Amino acid sequence: MNWFLPSQTKKTLSESELIYASLQRNRVYSQDVLVPRDLETLLAIETRYPPLLKARDVEGLEKLNKEAMKIGRKLFPPSPWDGWRENVEVFVVAAIMALAIRTFFLQPFKIPTGSMEPTLCGIEPKPTTEPPPNLPYQIYDFLIHGRTYSRVVTQQGGKVVNLKSGSLTIWFEYTDVTLEDAQGHQETDRLWIRLSDVEQKLGIYPNSDFDPTDDNEHTKIYKPGDVLANYVTQTGDQVLVDKVTYNFRPPRPGEVIIFKTSGIPGLANERGPDQEGSEDFIKRCIALAGDNVTVKPPFLYVNNQLAQGAPAFAKEFARADYYPGYTLVAPSESSGVTQDTNRPFDPFDPQNSQTYYVPDNCYWAMGDNSPNSKDSRYWNGVPKQNLVGRGYFVFWPFTERWGWIR
Numbered sequence: 001m002n003w004f005l006p007s008q009t010k011k012t013l014s015e016s017e018l019i020y021a022s023l024q025r026n027r028v029y030s031q032d033v034l035v036p037r038d039l040e041t042l043l044a045i046e047t048r049y050p051p052l053l054k055a056r057d058v059e060g061l062e063k064l065n066k067e068a069m070k071i072g073r074k075l076f077p078p079s080p081w082d083g084w085r086e087n088v089e090v091f092v093v094a095a096i097m098a099l100a101i102r103t104f105f106l107q108p109f110k111i112p113t114g115s116m117e118p119t120l121c122g123i124e125p126k127p128t129t130e131p132p133p134n135l136p137y138q139i140y141d142f143l144i145h146g147r148t149y150s151r152v153v154t155q156q157g158g159k160v161v162n163l164k165s166g167s168l169t170i171w172f173e174y175t176d177v178t179l180e181d182a183q184g185h186q187e188t189d190r191l192w193i194r195l196s197d198v199e200q201k202l203g204i205y206p207n208s209d210f211d212p213t214d215d216n217e218h219t220k221i222y223k224p225g226d227v228l229a230n231y232v233t234q235t236g237d238q239v240l241v242d243k244v245t246y247n248f249r250p251p252r253p254g255e256v257i258i259f260k261t262s263g264i265p266g267l268a269n270e271r272g273p274d275q276e277g278s279e280d281f282i283k284r285c286i287a288l289a290g291d292n293v294t295v296k297p298p299f300l301y302v303n304n305q306l307a308q309g310a311p312a313f314a315k316e317f318a319r320a321d322y323y324p325g326y327t328l329v330a331p332s333e334s335s336g337v338t339q340d341t342n343r344p345f346d347p348f349d350p351q352n353s354q355t356y357y358v359p360d361n362c363y364w365a366m367g368d369n370s371p372n373s374k375d376s377r378y379w380n381g382v383p384k385q386n387l388v389g390r391g392y393f394v395f396w397p398f399t400e401r402w403g404w405i406r
Helices: 007-030 036-055 059-075 083-102 133-144 195-200 313-318
Strands: 104-111 124-128 145-155 159-168 172-180 186-191 229-233 238-242 257-258 279-289 292-296 299-302 354-357 362-368 387-396
Touching: 007 036, 007 059, 036 059, 036 387, 104 387, 133 145, 145 186, 159 195, 172 195, 186 229, 186 257, 257 362, 279 299, 299 313
Parallel strands: none
Antiparallel strands: 104 238, 124 229, 145 229, 159 172, 172 186, 238 387, 257 279, 257 387, 279 362, 292 299, 292 354
8 A cells, every 4th residue: 555655665666666667668669679688687677666666765776776777778768759659659649549449439420410400400401580698609609509600791782593502521512602793793601501401491593493482583682782692500410329238139129229231222311312421320229120100190100009118109109208209201202112091192091001011131210300300201211331330428418418319
């Protein structure tokens, strides 16, 4: 118990342990180039340390330290690059550990869309009429709640003539809005959200384009200094994916799963078939291979029994806490069989139903936001080999969804 020893004794023991470890490390690094006599000398010094340390022989350790330092300076002269080398070694080891954890144990995943709302939320911009708050509050709101504020003002104004999407890596998407004034002068303003959100959430379209929300063509002309866009963006939930569990057991109905989209017929990349983007989807596991799944709004049945395994199911059936209930998809897009009715198709029709069969070695995956989820109802089951892991924990932002995923 070293803490009961005199301070000088503790200091000598600590220095001796450091010198002993340093001597061993340098000897291991350099033993291929050391001459045999020097190598024997180093090994002899090393063998003298353990008994002296065990006996806490301060006098013997001080003498041995001087001897070790002397030969250490002779065989391993200090280099101006020693500090850099140690820092690089620490960085490389840390990087390898991080990659190993990400590959085999836990992987961060960002929710890109709203298909799992309200269980998990994706990136969602919302228009506002309020000016952005002061900078300190914006920083606080981003760090805690994951919200960012954007306000774009036109310089010379004009009409919107083009919208063009782009990205800086798959994480940072943007839309360039080009305006043209009466003299033919153009300006381009960048909005850091997807093109579909610019149109659907902010209502910005090129002039003369048809707006499905009001059945009119866009004719708006912006004056210099007009606000083109003023919105608050809620970042997608950041989730930890458990990549270990499914190596020992299959997914259970009700669990949130992450899977790769590659090789699933009819499932195109969410950013477009020719676009680079996320190849991982997140949905809820509904049923296993060989099961029959029936959607009868707002209910969901597995083998003629109400779906079980997660609290979200009961909320879906009751349409409580913003859960919309399960809905039908257009028969022409459905991978199952739609009940034959004489009424016009309605995705919320409680008198209609669609039945699906889960193929062998597959899992049935559906989003909690059923009316706005492209899932197994469209492209059938998720092959077993496509599984990545289990949605485990929301670690950021710190909203009411922070914590274990249920």
